[in-house]
Each structure stands twice: as C-alpha cells, then as structure tokens.
Amino acid sequence: MSKSTKFMPVSRRIFLGATSALAVLAMSPAVMAQGETIKIGYVTPQTGPLAAFAEADDFVIKQVYDILGGSIETANGPVNVEIIVRDSQSNPNRAAEVARQLIVDDEVQLIVVASTPETTNPVSAQCEIEGIPCISTAAPWQPWFIERQANPGDPSTWESFDYTYHFFWGLEDVIATYQGMWNQLETNKQVGGLFPNDADGNAWGNPDVGLPPALAAGGYTVTDPGRFQNLSDDFTAQINAFKAANAEIVTGVVIPPDLTTFWTQANQQGFKPKVVSVAKAILFPIAVEALGPIGNNLSSEVWWSASHPFKSSLTGQSAGELAEGFTAATGRPWTQPIGFAHGLFEVAIDSIKRADDPFDPDSLAESIAAINLDTIVGHVQFGQEGLPPVVAANVSKTPLVGGQWRIQDDGSFELVIVENAAHPEIPLGGKMEAIE
Structure with missing residues (x-):
C-alpha cells in the first residue's frame, strides 16, 4: 500500500x-x-x-x-x-x-x-x-x-x-444485568420485547440464542409482537400486545426516537409497566430529558460512567x-x-x-x-x-452494570448505578425503583 x-x-x-x-x-x-x-x-x-x-x-x-x-x-x-x-x-x-x-x-x-x-x-x-x-x-x-x-x-x-x-x-452480560435489576422488585415476570428489524433487534430477539430463551431460564416470559422498522410512528400494536400479556416489564434494543414515540404513546394509552429497561435508546441524558417527567426511573445497561x-x-x-x-x-x-x-x-x-x-x-x-x-x-x-x-x-469483553435515570429538582436527570453484581469494583449509587 x-x-x-x-x-x-x-x-x-x-x-x-x-x-x-x-x-x-x-x-x-x-x-x-x-x-x-x-x-x-x-x-x-x-x-x-x-x-x-x-x-x-x-x-x-x-x-x-x-x-x-x-x-x-x-x-x-x-x-x-x-x-x-x-x-x-x-x-x-x-x-x-x-x-x-x-x-x-x-x-x-x-x-x-x-x-x-x-x-x-x-x-x-x-x-x-x-x-x-x-x-x-x-x-x-x-x-x-x-x-x-x-x-x-x-x-x-x-x-x-x-x-x-x-x-x-455481550448479550449474556446485559441479560444478567437486566435480571439483576428486575429481581430487586416484585413483578409477575411478564416481559414485553421491543425488537426492531435490524442487526441489534434480530440478535437480541432471536428465539434460539437471544433474550427470550435466556430470560425464560430465569423464570421470565417474553411477549414478542414481531419486528418493526426503525423510525416507526405507531407502536399501538406492541402496546396492545403487552397489555394483553399483562407485561409489567418492557425490554428491547431501540434507537432513541423510537423509544420516545413508544413511551409517549404507552403513557397516552394507559400502559404503565413497573420497569422499562431498554438498550441503546436511553444511554444519553439528552434522550431522557426529551421525555420529561415520564423518563423518571427508566433503566438501561451502563457501559461507562x-x-x-x-x-x-x-x-x-x-x-x-x-x-x-x-x-x-x-x-x-x-x-x-x-x-x-x-x-x-x-x-x-x-x-x-x-x-x-x-x-x-x-x-x-x-x-x-x-x-x-x-x-x-x-x-x-x-x-x-x-x-x-x-x-x-x-x-x-468490557464490564457492564445497570443504571436508572432519576429526575432532579431542576428537571435534569442523573444516571444512578443500581446493579453491579458482576463488577462490584464499580460502586453502586442506589437501589432499583419501580416506575410510578
């Protein structure tokens, strides 16, 4: 060359x-x-x-x-x-x-x-x-x-x-991290899955090697309504499926605009699970701040802090x-x-x-x-x-822990680490809380 x-x-x-x-x-x-x-x-x-x-x-x-x-x-x-x-x-x-x-x-x-x-x-x-x-x-x-x-x-x-x-x-790390957060709360272990039609969504939602079988081994049941296209403007089908399953937990891997659309519509349609732990979408303060008060206690994996x-x-x-x-x-x-x-x-x-x-x-x-x-x-x-x-x-592989966004008095959000079982060298900042 x-x-x-x-x-x-x-x-x-x-x-x-x-x-x-x-x-x-x-x-x-x-x-x-x-x-x-x-x-x-x-x-x-x-x-x-x-x-x-x-x-x-x-x-x-x-x-x-x-x-x-x-x-x-x-x-x-x-x-x-x-x-x-x-x-x-x-x-x-x-x-x-x-x-x-x-x-x-x-x-x-x-x-x-x-x-x-x-x-x-x-x-x-x-x-x-x-x-x-x-x-x-x-x-x-x-x-x-x-x-x-x-x-x-x-x-x-x-x-x-x-x-x-x-x-x-890897996915094995995020599965363990999410379950570590969820196990801190009383839930019915019914999980709604948001998996888009992209490389991430197809890997995470894979029925053989993705989140569904791994979560099943931990006693959780996943309702997967099927793949959706990124930048969707209507999540009514997913919300109705999660309501029908009485899902108290929502998980998945979505881009920031799609979580904003889904969570806004979920609140408008009266669907309010105890836990929303999604990858990718709420890694950033700006994404949570765009949701305002309904962003409080959303949770995610934490790669670095x-x-x-x-x-x-x-x-x-x-x-x-x-x-x-x-x-x-x-x-x-x-x-x-x-x-x-x-x-x-x-x-x-x-x-x-x-x-x-x-x-x-x-x-x-x-x-x-x-x-x-x-x-x-x-x-x-x-x-x-x-x-x-x-x-x-x-x-x-690099370390992974779990965190939850907490709204502050000035409307900003703080990411609090609430799960560190696999990496106790990374300090906790609090305990998992249910979405009110």
Whole structure:
C-alpha cells in the first residue's frame, strides 16, 4: 500500500500537528519530509438517528490531538499522525461506502469505528475484505461477530477474523444485568420485547440464542409482537400486545426516537409497566430529558460512567476526570460513549506503537491481537477465557452494570448505578425503583 498522502478539502481531514488548537491543517511538504504519516480512519454516526453516539467525537479527537503533539513513537522511530473522520449518517450502506473510501482513496493504515452494529459491522466487513486492520466498539459482540459469519446459526462453522477486532460486552452480560435489576422488585415476570428489524433487534430477539430463551431460564416470559422498522410512528400494536400479556416489564434494543414515540404513546394509552429497561435508546441524558417527567426511573445497561474506577493509558485521567473534562469543554453532561471513543484511540495508539511495522497490515493486525492494556473502559486483551476460543481471538469483553435515570429538582436527570453484581469494583449509587 502506498504511504503517500492525498490532499482533500480541509473540512474532511484532521491532521495532528505540533500546534495547540484543533485546527484542520493542510500539511506542507516540509512537514511531510520530516517523517512518514500513519493514517487512521474514524467512522461514526455523526448525523441521523444514531447521532447521540457520536456526541463526544470532537472532544475526544481534540484530546488525542493534544496528547500526541503530532507524532507517535513506533518501533521504527516517530511517525506523523493523521485522523480522517467520516460520518456514516446512521446508514449501514453509507458506513460501508466511507470505509471503502478510507481504504482505497485515503490509503489509511487503520480504521477505528464505533456505535451499534449498523456502523461497526459494515465497516468491519469492508476492512476484512480489503485486508486493513480495524478496531471497533460500542456494539454487543454477538451481532458484531455472529452476524458476520457465513452460517450464523451453526457455531461449529464460525471462523475468527484476520484483521478486525472488537472490545465491548455481550448479550449474556446485559441479560444478567437486566435480571439483576428486575429481581430487586416484585413483578409477575411478564416481559414485553421491543425488537426492531435490524442487526441489534434480530440478535437480541432471536428465539434460539437471544433474550427470550435466556430470560425464560430465569423464570421470565417474553411477549414478542414481531419486528418493526426503525423510525416507526405507531407502536399501538406492541402496546396492545403487552397489555394483553399483562407485561409489567418492557425490554428491547431501540434507537432513541423510537423509544420516545413508544413511551409517549404507552403513557397516552394507559400502559404503565413497573420497569422499562431498554438498550441503546436511553444511554444519553439528552434522550431522557426529551421525555420529561415520564423518563423518571427508566433503566438501561451502563457501559461507562464517571464513577467507573478506570484510568486512561494515554492521559492518566480517571473516568471522573474525563467526564468532567467533557462537561467543561462542551457545557453538556457526560455521556457513555465518551469512554469508548477515548478507548478506541487508546487501543489504536498502543497497537501502532508496538507494531514491528505499523505500515504493514499484517504486522499491525498482529499487534492489535496481542494487546494487553488497561484503558479508561477497563482491561482490553484478546484470547481471554469466558468466550468460545474462535470468538475470543477477536473479542475482548468490557464490564457492564445497570443504571436508572432519576429526575432532579431542576428537571435534569442523573444516571444512578443500581446493579453491579458482576463488577462490584464499580460502586453502586442506589437501589432499583419501580416506575410510578
């Protein structure tokens, strides 16, 4: 692969140079002559219904820019660094398209990608095809790994990947976390399932290996009205099905606009379960604040928080300090993807530093596979126990706890950790409460 740099409009490239501000600069030939440039492509859903996942991107990239000061010290000496950011527009086809542009047109050495299987999967698949190392996060490992297999339903046929690596938690972790929250309350164990027709929904709602059979083993019964399209405007069918089943719990994995529509209509139609624990939709303060008072005591998995006891390998910052830095820089509350966006660059930079030749795809992929790093989101290391070996070769699990949104006197919301059985090192902030 050529190591030359192609120039393009400055709004599309971020060069990490030796200046103090996050400026998008055209690198001069004189600067280029000082050393080779390693290029990292970054794909996230910066617009569209998944845009909340990318809220911290600018903050994280600026921080990485300031930390690196223009270069990375590798096994072969210092190299300049360039980060090229691409917006997936919350569209899987667009995600694949921009990944190919990064590989073919921009000639990147590495791609990092985050935020739901709709973004991570098409980018990872493109990288695997083209033989370009890729690090991904912020999607459960099952839809990321299993949905990319030639025969997803037959684990005996699954194969590891050569160039794509992923760190996050799995459905087994969210199931245990949700049940840990629900078991704190008296319910009839009737659960309504909201599963859209996308990679996440099909994995979570799978009747053989998804939430329904796992919850059944815990004594819960799931009513699944069937798949719906993202950005639906009418959830009456689902609400009626849940009412008929006398569901006191609702769970699922939905995008933020769909939860707003569902929960608003549920309240209007007199359906008020004791518990609503949904993934994806209420990870962000802005999504809960949009609901107003009816957002109180909605619950979700918590991948990362200001109280997580981890530190950055790049800055030494604690999770709390990183969260405070985001709020100071933006004036907005911290949001869970901050940690994982930061963690992506921790893993990427550590891998580049250790690679025998970071410009060689195989060498860089080998370095990623060998990572053994404490990060702001926990320890990242592939090949660990707790997963099938074929999966563990490409997947490193990170901690998961459960939280509940509590409305404050000023109308804002606080995320309180209420379930930490699997990770007692992450402190509790309270107990699970029923929706009133």
